[in-house]
Amino acid sequence: MSANTHYRNCNLCEAMCGLEIKTQDNEVLSIRGDKADPFSRGHICPKALGMKDIYEDPDRLKFPIKKTENGWEQISWEAAFDEVTTKLKDIGRKYGDNAIGVYQGNPSVHNVGTTLFSPNFVRSLETKNRFSATSVDQLPHHLAAMTMFGHPAFTPVPDIDRTDFWLILGGNPLVSNGSIMTAPDLGKRLRAIKEKGGKVVVVDPRRTETADKASQHIFIKPGTDVWLLLAMVHEILEQPKLNLRHLTDLIAAEQINLLKDLAAPYNVEMAAEKTGVPAETIRQLTNDFINAGSAVAYGRMGVSTVTFGSLCQWLVHCLNILTGNMDRAGGFMLTSPAFDPVRPPKGKPRELGRWKSRVRALPEFNGEFPSVTLADEILTEGEGQIRAMVTSCGNPVLSVPNGAKLDKAFESVEFMVCIDIYLNETTRHADIILPPATGLEVPHFDIGFNQLSIRNVVKYSDPVFEKAEGAKYDYEIFQELTRRMQVEELPADETARQQLLQRYQMTPAMILDGGMQKGEYGLSLEDVKAAEHGMDLGPLKPRFPERLHTEGQRINLVPKIFEEDLKRLANAPDTNGHLLLIGRRHLRSNNSWMHNSQRLVKGRERCTVLMHPADAAARNLTVGQKVAVSSRVGKIELPVEISDEMMQGVVSIPHGWGHGRKKIKMGIAQANPGVSVNDLTDELLIDELTGNAAVNGVPVEVGELV
Numbered sequence: 001m002s003a004n005t006h007y008r009n010c011n012l013c014e015a016m017c018g019l020e021i022k023t024q025d026n027e028v029l030s031i032r033g034d035k036a037d038p039f040s041r042g043h044i045c046p047k048a049l050g051m052k053d054i055y056e057d058p059d060r061l062k063f064p065i066k067k068t069e070n071g072w073e074q075i076s077w078e079a080a081f082d083e084v085t086t087k088l089k090d091i092g093r094k095y096g097d098n099a100i101g102v103y104q105g106n107p108s109v110h111n112v113g114t115t116l117f118s119p120n121f122v123r124s125l126e127t128k129n130r131f132s133a134t135s136v137d138q139l140p141h142h143l144a145a146m147t148m149f150g151h152p153a154f155t156p157v158p159d160i161d162r163t164d165f166w167l168i169l170g171g172n173p174l175v176s177n178g179s180i181m182t183a184p185d186l187g188k189r190l191r192a193i194k195e196k197g198g199k200v201v202v203v204d205p206r207r208t209e210t211a212d213k214a215s216q217h218i219f220i221k222p223g224t225d226v227w228l229l230l231a232m233v234h235e236i237l238e239q240p241k242l243n244l245r246h247l248t249d250l251i252a253a254e255q256i257n258l259l260k261d262l263a264a265p266y267n268v269e270m271a272a273e274k275t276g277v278p279a280e281t282i283r284q285l286t287n288d289f290i291n292a293g294s295a296v297a298y299g300r301m302g303v304s305t306v307t308f309g310s311l312c313q314w315l316v317h318c319l320n321i322l323t324g325n326m327d328r329a330g331g332f333m334l335t336s337p338a339f340d341p342v343r344p345p346k347g348k349p350r351e352l353g354r355w356k357s358r359v360r361a362l363p364e365f366n367g368e369f370p371s372v373t374l375a376d377e378i379l380t381e382g383e384g385q386i387r388a389m390v391t392s393c394g395n396p397v398l399s400v401p402n403g404a405k406l407d408k409a410f411e412s413v414e415f416m417v418c419i420d421i422y423l424n425e426t427t428r429h430a431d432i433i434l435p436p437a438t439g440l441e442v443p444h445f446d447i448g449f450n451q452l453s454i455r456n457v458v459k460y461s462d463p464v465f466e467k468a469e470g471a472k473y474d475y476e477i478f479q480e481l482t483r484r485m486q487v488e489e490l491p492a493d494e495t496a497r498q499q500l501l502q503r504y505q506m507t508p509a510m511i512l513d514g515g516m517q518k519g520e521y522g523l524s525l526e527d528v529k530a531a532e533h534g535m536d537l538g539p540l541k542p543r544f545p546e547r548l549h550t551e552g553q554r555i556n557l558v559p560k561i562f563e564e565d566l567k568r569l570a571n572a573p574d575t576n577g578h579l580l581l582i583g584r585r586h587l588r589s590n591n592s593w594m595h596n597s598q599r600l601v602k603g604r605e606r607c608t609v610l611m612h613p614a615d616a617a618a619r620n621l622t623v624g625q626k627v628a629v630s631s632r633v634g635k636i637e638l639p640v641e642i643s644d645e646m647m648q649g650v651v652s653i654p655h656g657w658g659h660g661r662k663k664i665k666m667g668i669a670q671a672n673p674g675v676s677v678n679d680l681t682d683e684l685l686i687d688e689l690t691g692n693a694a695v696n697g698v699p700v701e702v703g704e705l706v
């Protein structure tokens, strides 16, 4: 019998909470918050215990399985790798490289092996048909970062521990635990702002859990934040004198004049009409923002996954810049991570739309097409049609608008391989599933979230348990797939050949160690490992102009693409007369994949449509009644919940449910299936500049079952 205590970061969401895990042999005895973690200070949420459930889950896959006439059969890794790479190569040869489609989902960035080793595999496929969850989420953040600061990874984070004024648009951090902002224990951090006399303002069509704890909540009609932000920019630029502080020399004066001209038509009265926010509230909000000692505007999912999502993220930056709050303590700041994956720029900064998707001509961004068109690329015949699919860490059938269409599309491909730990709504279409070790069985390091944290921190976590005998780490799977995809192309030159072969011997630990030693703090992996509760590397520091990879190292305040995109506002569709659908996250869910934990799904039904009492009354609907919700693309049936926390005219349904589809193997999830809101969201409703999905602001009807 051996009892042990382990310290490690939770990898389930972006908050990086430190866990204290007590084990006995192969069993988890307890999971608590690690009070000695300098960043999370003992905070955890109910999902942390889900780590135990995932580890013990009898439905979790550990070895490759293959679909046969007699159902799924376990096969050896050798046979699986062989068949996968043979089929992918055959399809590539027969139809061309673009015949292979790839979709990478959210846990990719929560797994160090996948983060570091999947890119080479994806490159080895040489296909342009690459997709990911980014385009159903935060693509506009990366676009604004790339065009304004010169790199898609330069997404600043709100310095909430030092700010006097935090404006949150379309984020619910008390439930999501923060996003594009790693900040464990947000409840305490938010309270601290108020206790020191600061203010937190939430703009949201729903009075959320965060809004409840804020100093002020402002209801807004979904999809209209762009007018609010433009009016705020307009008001700021109308002041007699701007206070750009340290940014003055980083912005060309012509750009400020240009922005002033562009914002001129968008005044407070127009914003009030479009958004439903009273004019005096917009003026008060703008003045409070300007006059705060330090202030930061932060916009998340609710202003990213809407039809003007990219304009919103650009304008959020403009607010912070024009008030001198960008790259300043208490404002919007970039991190200084111990492992910094961003390389100094070579050549020109990247652009949006270097090539276009085949069917809908949607722009490429960062080498990927928008996921809203993945189904089109599979279903539309012609040269370049996707004939084989690779998914990793993704469940697009439940996550991408018009999931039902994608469900049908996956059914039709000639070959599909999924790198995933469950047989779920997406992976059921696979011919072969390759499951990596996960969670407590793998070493953990937050490359992405150390880059997004509100203090500079670093931690390396050893596995708590050994992986099952014969199981593989994710990086081993990607390494082997890459090797086999490339084997025919090994260079003839012996040195080059050895170099390439050496690459196949690399481990995540080697890459992290090398990267950190060369990094700002010169830490070795051993140094970091020695600090088992994690290391605090101090508050965020200003990073401009060195972190401006733009021409002349200046902020590009008005990128051409946003100037052009403003023209779309004149023709914004009129959504009056419709109910508008928005999303909703719950503390005990994590997108689509953690509903196989009994402790996380138990209790009251959460997959409901939430609406305002007046909207329910107008339709004669009563609490708990099962209703039909329909949109251009589909119809779902679910119970209604009624609350004045909703803005009138707006309804909310959480995503990630819909486990009633056949032939999946997630027993607990299947017993609590819910329905998928993405059978209602519309693949044609997008941010037209980028093709990012608009999962918020979808016109729907709600009525009695007929």
Ligand SMILES: Nc1nc2c(c(=O)[nH]1)N[C@H]1C(S)=C(S)[C@@H](COP(=O)(O)OP(=O)(O)OC[C@H]3O[C@@H](n4cnc5c(=O)[nH]c(N)nc54)[C@H](O)[C@@H]3O)O[C@H]1N2
Pocket (backbone or CB within 6 Å): 104, 105, 106, 107, 111, 133, 136, 137, 301, 392, 393, 394, 395, 396, 398, 399, 400, 419, 420, 421, 422, 424, 436, 437, 438, 439, 474, 583, 584, 590, 591, 592, 593, 655, 656, 677, 678, 681, 695
């Ligand atoms: N309507 C609506 N739709 C939305 C959203 C919304 O708010 N509303 N949110 C969007 C957002 S923000 C996101 S990020 C996407 C998420 O979209 P996806 O990334 O497509 O979906 P997830 O639900 O995160 O699915 C994760 C998958 O990874 C698998 N998995 C878990 N751990 C591991 C692991 O260690 N290794 C491997 N290989 N696989 C693993 C799970 O079994 C599951 O299949 O959904 C988007 N869709």
Ligand SMILES: Nc1nc2c(c(=O)[nH]1)N[C@H]1C(S)=C(S)[C@@H](COP(=O)(O)OP(=O)(O)OC[C@H]3O[C@@H](n4cnc5c(=O)[nH]c(N)nc54)[C@H](O)[C@@H]3O)O[C@H]1N2
Pocket (backbone or CB within 6 Å): 013, 014, 106, 137, 169, 170, 171, 172, 173, 175, 176, 177, 178, 179, 203, 204, 205, 206, 208, 220, 221, 222, 223, 224, 225, 300, 301, 302, 303, 306, 582, 583, 584, 585, 586, 587, 588, 589, 590, 591, 696, 697
């Ligand atoms: N418990 C839990 N935590 C999670 C996840 C989860 O599924 N469950 N998912 C993780 C992932 S992948 C992500 S990306 C993050 C997301 O993190 P957040 O963005 O903080 O989470 P959401 O709950 O989607 O918050 C979006 C908010 O926008 C509001 N909203 C909708 N439309 C509009 C609009 O037009 N304007 C404005 N101003 N607001 C609008 C919604 O009411 C909602 O409150 O959460 C992460 N953390």
Ligand code: SF4
Pocket (backbone or CB within 6 Å): 010, 011, 012, 013, 014, 015, 016, 017, 043, 044, 045, 046, 047, 048, 177, 184
């Ligand atoms: S808040 Fe996120 S990181 Fe912290 S315990 Fe919960 S799921 Fe894990």
Ligand SMILES: [Mo]
Pocket (backbone or CB within 6 Å): 106, 137
């Ligand atoms: Mo996300």
